[in-house]
Amino acid sequence: MSIKIENLTHIYMPGTPFEKKALDDVNITINDGEFNVLIGHTGSGKSTLIQHINGLLKPTSGKILVDGTDITDKSVKMSDIRKKIGLVFQYPEYQLFEETIEKDIAYGPTNLGLSEEEIHNRVKRAMNIVGLDYETFKDKSPFDLSGGQKRRVAIAGVVAMEPKILILDEPTAGLDPSGRDEILYQIKKLQKEYGMTIILVSHSMEDVAKVADKIFVMYNAKCILNGSPEEIFTEVDTLESVGLAVPQVTYLVRKLRERGFDISEKVFTVEQAKAEILKVLGSAKND
Structure with a gap:
């Protein structure tokens, strides 16, 4: 939408x-x-x-x-x-x-007036999507989970x-x-x-x-x-003028560029920085 x-x-x-x-x-x-x-x-x-x-x-x-x-x-x-x-x-x-986790996630779909089968299918699918195995977690209390797991239950709901x-x-x-x-x-x-x-x-x-x-x-x-x-x-x-910043790795890349390293300025994640640095090191090795 x-x-x-x-x-x-x-x-x-x-x-x-x-x-x-x-x-x-x-x-x-x-x-x-x-x-x-x-x-x-x-x-x-x-x-x-x-x-x-x-x-x-x-x-x-x-x-x-x-x-x-x-x-x-x-x-x-x-x-x-x-x-x-x-x-x-x-x-x-x-x-x-x-x-239980299953009942908590089922609360919203139940209020939509769906059939029991549809509610069950939605709960299983939502749990799978957020990385919670249905059989392992369905009967557990949500209050026995870690903070990250509780948040995933809430999102699944x-x-x-x-x-x-x-x-x-x-x-x-x-x-x-x-x-x-x-x-x-x-x-x-x-x-x-x-x-x-x-x-x-x-x-x-x-x-x-x-x-x-x-x-x-x-x-x-x-x-x-x-x-x-x-x-x-x-x-x-x-x-920076509004008190925000770019990702920390981007500042690192800017410093490396200032020191003469041929690294793309369009690097915003650690994975991108790793790929760029390895590329530069590979080129230096070949030279």
């Missing part, structure tokens, strides 16, 4: 001493099946923006078109929209409540509802490096196997570099940059 946001503005507590403009004339287009990442510091407008896409917040002005339907229109039934747009909040494991768009707010927050990589791998897998449109909110440039098709940079309630990782991460001065 595609999303088009037009001139979106949101003001919290208008007309009071606490009035705050959280979104200021934001225009964004998200294409069907893309992996999109929103980056920006706390208070930049990221969380407010994603809550508009899911219909949890209503704009002060502007439009949100989901597959051509303006979800800000009063005639639109938001319960139907939310079946298509799944939202995973920060630390979703705190929302687990059932006695949303995935089992099979939304067309999946929004995740800081899904790797608080996890160790191994847990972060595992969650990102599973989300990327979701995009490919379900053909979902993914919108991920993140502070980590390293995470962004690994998964994004398109990046939107939020600052002071506005979207100030958007484009591919290659396009965004070449805007070093702009990113």
